[in-house]
Amino acid sequence: MAEKSTATAVAPDPNFDWVAYADKGNVYSKAERESVGKMYDDTLTSITEKAVTHGSVVAITKKEVVINIGYKSEGVVPLSEFRYNPNLKIGDAVVVFVESTEDKSGQLIISHKKARMFHAWERVNEALTKDEIITGFVKCRTKGGLIVDVFGLEAFLPGSQIDVKPIRDYDVYVGKNMEFKVVKINQEFKNVVVSHKALIEAELEEQKKQIIGGLEKGQVLEGTVKNITSYGVFVDLGGVDGLIHITDLSWGRVNHPEEIVKLDEKINVVILDFDDDKKRIALGLKQLTSHPWDALDTQLNVGDKVKGKVVVIADYGAFVEIAPGVEGLIHVSEMSWSQHLRSAQDFLKVGDEVEAVVLTLDRDDRKMSLGMKQLKADPWAEIESKYPTGSRHNALVRNFTNFGVFVELEEGIDGLIHISDLSWSKKVKHPSEFCKVGDKMDVVVLELDKENRRLSLGHKQLEENPWDVFEGIFTEGSIHEGTVVSVTDKSATVSLPYGVEGYAPSKHFRKEDGSNAKGDEKLPFMVLEFNKEGKKIVVSHTATFDASVIEEKDRKAAARGGKKTTAATGGTSKAVKEINSNIEKTTLGDLDALANLKADLEKGEGK
Numbered sequence: 001m002a003e004k005s006t007a008t009a010v011a012p013d014p015n016f017d018w019v020a021y022a023d024k025g026n027v028y029s030k031a032e033r034e035s036v037g038k039m040y041d042d043t044l045t046s047i048t049e050k051a052v053t054h055g056s057v058v059a060i061t062k063k064e065v066v067i068n069i070g071y072k073s074e075g076v077v078p079l080s081e082f083r084y085n086p087n088l089k090i091g092d093a094v095v096v097f098v099e100s101t102e103d104k105s106g107q108l109i110i111s112h113k114k115a116r117m118f119h120a121w122e123r124v125n126e127a128l129t130k131d132e133i134i135t136g137f138v139k140c141r142t143k144g145g146l147i148v149d150v151f152g153l154e155a156f157l158p159g160s161q162i163d164v165k166p167i168r169d170y171d172v173y174v175g176k177n178m179e180f181k182v183v184k185i186n187q188e189f190k191n192v193v194v195s196h197k198a199l200i201e202a203e204l205e206e207q208k209k210q211i212i213g214g215l216e217k218g219q220v221l222e223g224t225v226k227n228i229t230s231y232g233v234f235v236d237l238g239g240v241d242g243l244i245h246i247t248d249l250s251w252g253r254v255n256h257p258e259e260i261v262k263l264d265e266k267i268n269v270v271i272l273d274f275d276d277d278k279k280r281i282a283l284g285l286k287q288l289t290s291h292p293w294d295a296l297d298t299q300l301n302v303g304d305k306v307k308g309k310v311v312v313i314a315d316y317g318a319f320v321e322i323a324p325g326v327e328g329l330i331h332v333s334e335m336s337w338s339q340h341l342r343s344a345q346d347f348l349k350v351g352d353e354v355e356a357v358v359l360t361l362d363r364d365d366r367k368m369s370l371g372m373k374q375l376k377a378d379p380w381a382e383i384e385s386k387y388p389t390g391s392r393h394n395a396l397v398r399n400f401t402n403f404g405v406f407v408e409l410e411e412g413i414d415g416l417i418h419i420s421d422l423s424w425s426k427k428v429k430h431p432s433e434f435c436k437v438g439d440k441m442d443v444v445v446l447e448l449d450k451e452n453r454r455l456s457l458g459h460k461q462l463e464e465n466p467w468d469v470f471e472g473i474f475t476e477g478s479i480h481e482g483t484v485v486s487v488t489d490k491s492a493t494v495s496l497p498y499g500v501e502g503y504a505p506s507k508h509f510r511k512e513d514g515s516n517a518k519g520d521e522k523l524p525f526m527v528l529e530f531n532k533e534g535k536k537i538v539v540s541h542t543a544t545f546d547a548s549v550i551e552e553k554d555r556k557a558a559a560r561g562g563k564k565t566t567a568a569t570g571g572t573s574k575a576v577k578e579i580n581s582n583i584e585k586t587t588l589g590d591l592d593a594l595a596n597l598k599a600d601l602e603k604g605e606g607k
Contacts, residue, residue, distance in 0.1 A: 047071050049098050052115045057092045067096060067110065075110035082112065084137065084149060095119055116152030123151045124192050128182040133199065137177050141170045148180065148194055155182075161195035164204055165226050165236060168263075204239040211240045215281070217271055220288070225265045233257045235269055235283055242281035244269060249285050251292045251325030253311045260285070292325030293366045302358050306370070310352045315343045320354055320370060328368035330356055335372045337379055337412025347372075379412040380453055387413070387455065389445050392462065397439045400431040407441060407457065415455030417443060424460045424467060427501070427535070467532050470500060474527045474537055479544055482525040484509070484517050492517060494525055494539055501537070502527075508540035508549070517541055528553060 047053065047069065055069035065077045065088070075096060082088045097114035127134050136150035138157070145158040157180070159167055180194035223235035223242065233244045249260045261267060269283040300306070308322035317331040335347045348354065356370035379386075387393065387409065395407035395415065404418040422434050435441060447456035474480070474496070482494040482502060492509045494502040502525060509517040517523055525539035543549040 047098055047101050049101055052095055052097050052118050055094055055096050055110075057088065057090050057094060060088065060090060065112075067094060067112075069096060069098075069108075069110065071101065071108055073106070073108045075108045077110060077112045081116075084152065113152065120151030120153035121190070124153060124155070124182050125185060128185055131181065133179050133181060134194075135177055136180055136194065138173050138175060141174055146170055146173060148178070150180065150182075150192070150194065153192060155180075155192035155194045157194050157196065161193075161197045164197055164200060164239070208239040211238055215271060215274060217273060219271045220268055221271065222266060222268055223283075225261050225263055225267065228257050228261065228263060230256060233261055235267070237269075237281075240281065242269065242271070242283040244283045244285050248272065248283070248287065251286050251289070252321065253319075253327075291366075292323055293363065296323065296326055296363070300358065300361065302361055304358050305355060305375075306358060307353065307355050310348050310350050310354060313344050313348060313350055315345070318344045318348045320356060322368075326368075328356070328358070328370040330354075330370045330372055334359065334370070334374070337373050337376065338408070338414075373412075379410060380450060383413070383448065383450050387445050387448065389448055392442065392444050395441055395443050395457070397435050397437050397441055399437060402430065405431045405435065405441075407443060409443075409455070413455065415443065415445075415457040417441075417457045417459055421446070421458035421460055424463065424465055424535075466498070467535060470498070470537075471530065471532050473498075474500065474530050476527050476530060477550075479524050479526045480539075481522060482539065484519050484521045484523070487517065487519055496525070496537065496539070502539035503536060504539050504541065508542050510542045512545045526550075 053069055055067040055075070057065055058068045058074060059066035060079070063079055065079055065082060067075050067077055069075060077096065088094075094112060095115040096110040096112050097118060099109040099111055099114075101108060103109055123134075126132070134150055136148040136155065139147045139149050139154070141147075142156070145156060145160075146162070148155045148157045159170060161183070162170070162173065178196055179199055180196050181198045182192060183195045183198060184193040185191070221237050223237045225233055226236040226241060227234040230246075232246050233249065235242050235244060244257075246254055246257055249257055254260060267285065268288060269285055270287045271281065272284045272287070273282040274280060306322045306328070308320040308328070310318050311321045311327065312319040315332070317329050317334075319327045319329055321327050330344075330348075332342060332344045332347070335344065336342075354372065355375065356372050357374040358368065359371045359374070360367070360369040362368070393409055395409050398406045398408050398414065400406070402419075404416050405422070406414055406416055408414050417431075419428055419431055422428050422431065426434070428434050441459060442462055443457040443459055444461045445455060446458045446461065447454075449455075480496055482496045485493040485495050485501070487493075487509070490506050492504045492506075494504055496502050504517075504525065506516075508528070511517060511523070523541045524544045525541050526543040527537060528540050528543065529536070529538035531537070540549060543553075
């Protein structure tokens, strides 16, 4: 049996030099190594992470710049971070921001861009505090202004802060170096606003004080058109702005100031007014020339004919320019002899060349009124011979009123047909029931008033008055067959022969059986009253069978001194039929003329 071997643990020698063993016999002792290491550390610069330090360029390639910051290794920065400095060369001193002294691969990480940003932020704050003038590079245009590079930091230059005068083309500043003042810093969002305008405002303010101090009303100055608006022109007088209102640009009508001046144009202006502080200056351009009214022909008088162009038009009239700056008003009432109210746009439009007559002329107030209708003959001048009383004409229906119809015989001559003169037989409550606007209507002249320019016309007078005939037919006591048209609590309307309507009070449409007459019912009716002037016929159905109705009427008539009802009445329908039969025999043979008249009336009203 073999003997079992045993292992004994050996403790390591604490004095064994592992470094010497690794160097395979190098002769440096530990003390010597510590001395050499200290000497090496003394040659390196103390580097702090997340801080700005200085370095020098040791190499430049197509894409990178190698920078020595005195550390154990160099840092590499992209060449693009030096775009602002195209003249960068080896040996130049630069600032860098230490991101990390050693990354995973032992490389130093630095950034020139962040260093510039850090440095720039300190510099812009210092510039704002000290009100310092700085220089920046205009990189590009943006909405509302420009982007400027100052110390490597992007700042905003508003368009209003580029110059004291409005800038129309921002692109001319791109790519240029300019001087600025820092006017605002947002610490939270790291935003910087700069101004170039602030540099020149101080100088201009001094100039402005000198100019304002010498301002006087009536003084003529040269200025430059700075801005044009729809209401006027702003003029730069050398650091001081003044406004020429659109009404002070020209003696004539101006639709827009661009018709008179152009941007950047140099013009002479006169000072019209200014406020106590002389901050608002009113200027004039037209005042440098004489008023056109002063040059108006002295031989021009009321009644003369003139020619001109319509420059402004309104509902009430049109302004006509007969010479530059000299206008006259043609009121709409002077455009036509017609008395119908219309708008001036119905006759003229802007730009029309017109001829007119001078109606009034006031050279002191520089006012003139003109007329167009005066170039035509007044239609009322020979009204008696053209439209004598009794003459018949065809007219155009223009409009209605509650009391009649206005018609036009010709332009400038209107007449009124009173509602009572529209129809002999039809009761017209409103003219619109009888005709329409635009209809042609035959009329007869009833009355003529030349002085007041009034014509009274009639339509029904074109036909014979049928009520003259009706008077002999619908005599009191005569009986006629009628149709109940409508019934109310107090009365009934009855359609009688020949298109005539009768009126029956409530107590007179009681039938023999005690019931009341109803609509569309045909019944005999007795005429109780015939009023030719009022075109009214009162009838009664009850009287045809109840004699007491007639007796009561006769008693009342006797009390008033009137006449009795001539027809006798009975209590049976037979008596009624006999009476109607007798009436028909005595009247139908004599009513040919009435029938013809009725046909003519219906034909006329149908038109």
